[in-house]
Amino acid sequence: MGPNALAFLGAGLGAGLAVIGAGIGIGRLAGAAMEGSARQPTALGDIRTSMIIAAALIEGATLFAIVVCLLLALKP
Amino acid sequence: MTSTLATLALVLSLGQNAEQAAPPAEAGRGEARAEREEAGGHGSESAAERREDSLGDVMMHHVSDGYAIEYPGICNGHFAWNCELDLREAFGTHVDEATGKATGPLVLLGGKVDLTPTKHVVMMWIAAALLLTVALVGVRRRSLVPRGLYNFVEVLVAFVRNEIAVKNIGEEDADRFTPYLVTAFFFILFMNLFGLVPFAATATANLSVTVALAVFTFVITQWTAIRSMGVGGYLAHLTGGVPKSLWWLWPIMIPVEFLGLFTKPFALTIRLFANMVAGHFVILALLGLIFALGTAWIAIASVPMALGIFLLEIFVALVQAYIFAMLSALFIGSGLVHHGHDDESGHGGGHAAAGGRSPNGSHVAGVVPDMGSRAR
Numbered sequence: 001m002g003p004n005a006l007a008f009l010g011a012g013l014g015a016g017l018a019v020i021g022a023g024i025g026i027g028r029l030a031g032a033a034m035e036g037s038a039r040q041p042t043a044l045g046d047i048r049t050s051m052i053i054a055a056a057l058i059e060g061a062t063l064f065a066i067v068v069c070l071l072l073a074l075k076p
Numbered sequence: 077m078t079s080t081l082a083t084l085a086l087v088l089s090l091g092q093n094a095e096q097a098a099p100p101a102e103a104g105r106g107e108a109r110a111e112r113e114e115a116g117g118h119g120s121e122s123a124a125e126r127r128e129d130s131l132g133d134v135m136m137h138h139v140s141d142g143y144a145i146e147y148p149g150i151c152n153g154h155f156a157w158n159c160e161l162d163l164r165e166a167f168g169t170h171v172d173e174a175t176g177k178a179t180g181p182l183v184l185l186g187g188k189v190d191l192t193p194t195k196h197v198v199m200m201w202i203a204a205a206l207l208l209t210v211a212l213v214g215v216r217r218r219s220l221v222p223r224g225l226y227n228f229v230e231v232l233v234a235f236v237r238n239e240i241a242v243k244n245i246g247e248e249d250a251d252r253f254t255p256y257l258v259t260a261f262f263f264i265l266f267m268n269l270f271g272l273v274p275f276a277a278t279a280t281a282n283l284s285v286t287v288a289l290a291v292f293t294f295v296i297t298q299w300t301a302i303r304s305m306g307v308g309g310y311l312a313h314l315t316g317g318v319p320k321s322l323w324w325l326w327p328i329m330i331p332v333e334f335l336g337l338f339t340k341p342f343a344l345t346i347r348l349f350a351n352m353v354a355g356h357f358v359i360l361a362l363l364g365l366i367f368a369l370g371t372a373w374i375a376i377a378s379v380p381m382a383l384g385i386f387l388l389e390i391f392v393a394l395v396q397a398y399i400f401a402m403l404s405a406l407f408i409g410s411g412l413v414h415h416g417h418d419d420e421s422g423h424g425g426g427h428a429a430a431g432g433r434s435p436n437g438s439h440v441a442g443v444v445p446d447m448g449s450r451a452r
Contacts (some may be wrong), residue, residue, distance in 0.1 A: 007136060018079065019079055022079045052395060053395075053398075053399060053402065056346075056347075056351075056395050056396065056399045057399070058078055059347075059351065060343065060346070060347030060350070060351070060399075062079040063079055063346065063347065063350030063351060063354060064346055064350065066350060067346060067349070067350045067353075068352060070353075071359075073132075074132055074136055
């Protein structure tokens with residue numbers, strides 16, 4: 001396989017793995033947030049805000065990987 | 077969220093890269109018409125040139141920077157959706173065809189520094205002008221009881237001050253940094269939202285812009301840390317809390333800690349950049365699917381999905397501006413934490429405890445100080 005094919009393969013695999021990581025992380029985060037707000041409905045607003053912030057931070061880490069994959073995939 | 081769809085966009089564009097024949101020449105004209113109502117309004121190739129670009133090239137063209145601004149208008153005598161305004165011509169920069177060297181009034185240092193404004197720079201100017209207009213018009217009628225636009229601006233500034241500055245920096249120092257945080261928050265917000273307007277581009281989707289913003293935060297953070305701890309204290313913290321008795325660890329600790337100073341601004345940069353680029357990329361990939369597959373029936377599924385992503389992008393624009401401002405405040409606040417070390421009596425409650433962090437905690441990660449000083 002030539003270098004281009006390997007680059008594309010790497011990009012695709014990398015993006016998929018990155019999304020697995022994001023999915024697991026944000027899923028656990030959302031689960032904990034649900035549970036916490038079920039235990040204490042009065043804290044719902046604070047939990048929701050913290051959840052969104054934490055989700056954005058996890059996404060940030062995932063998007064590092066996506067940027068690398070895009071660099072691989074879109075260079076001639 | 078965004079990353080799932082960014083992966084989808086990546087897969088789609090990888091698929092399109094293989095079929096060079098797929099985006100036919102009619103994509104040039106049809107794309108402008110079909111996308112006009114949509115999230116992008118991105119006019120594609122100019123009517124003058126019919127390039128055979130792959131979908132990946134068209135997507136990169138829309139997302140990345142360039143020297144031409146496209147707008148709908150009258151050019152060459154008739155109406156077109158994508159008239160080009162060449163910024164090089166507008167600012168008098170001539171690029172020599174043979175050598176590729178640029179000359180002109182905005183090219184300095186003998187061709188090495190080319191200050192010709194690019195598309196993203198012009199978008200930054202427009203966003204800044206818009207922000208200045210809103211802010212200055214809002215505060216024109218000052219009164220103790222705010223009304224109208226002044227009230228609205230005050231609500232937003234109060235939000236940034238109370239939620240972001242005071243919670244992370246502490247009550248007594250927040251006012252020194254609120255101007256910078258308000259500026260950062262609103263400038264990034266305006267730039268992000270501006271990119272969603274048809275025919276405009278997201279300036280924060282440019283790595284240079286986000287790097288500059290992160291550098292501002294970095295400079296302010298380090299300056300604040302040096303001011304509050306003194307140069308000696310600041311350098312002492314570069315050893316990472318390793319005591320003098322273990323001095324032989326310092327040659328390892330100091331370079332690592334020094335590099336660690338740069339990871340936070342780097343993360344700020346990449347987070348903002350990648351979030352903005354990913355959103356646009358996904359919309360372009362979904363709409364480009366119509367052209368890659370060649371039929372118009374895909375539009376029934378593709379356009380609502382693109383609309384959904386567009387709404388998500390609005391949300392992400394807000395969240396990313398908030399995250400940038402909040403993390404900047406957090407970094408500034410953590411540099412200030414030694415400010416109240418010596419006079420505990422008055423400042424016990426002065427430092428904000430963000431997320432459970434102890435008010436008189438040291439900045440070294442993982443070290444939890446004992447609360448014995450409270451009982452004094």
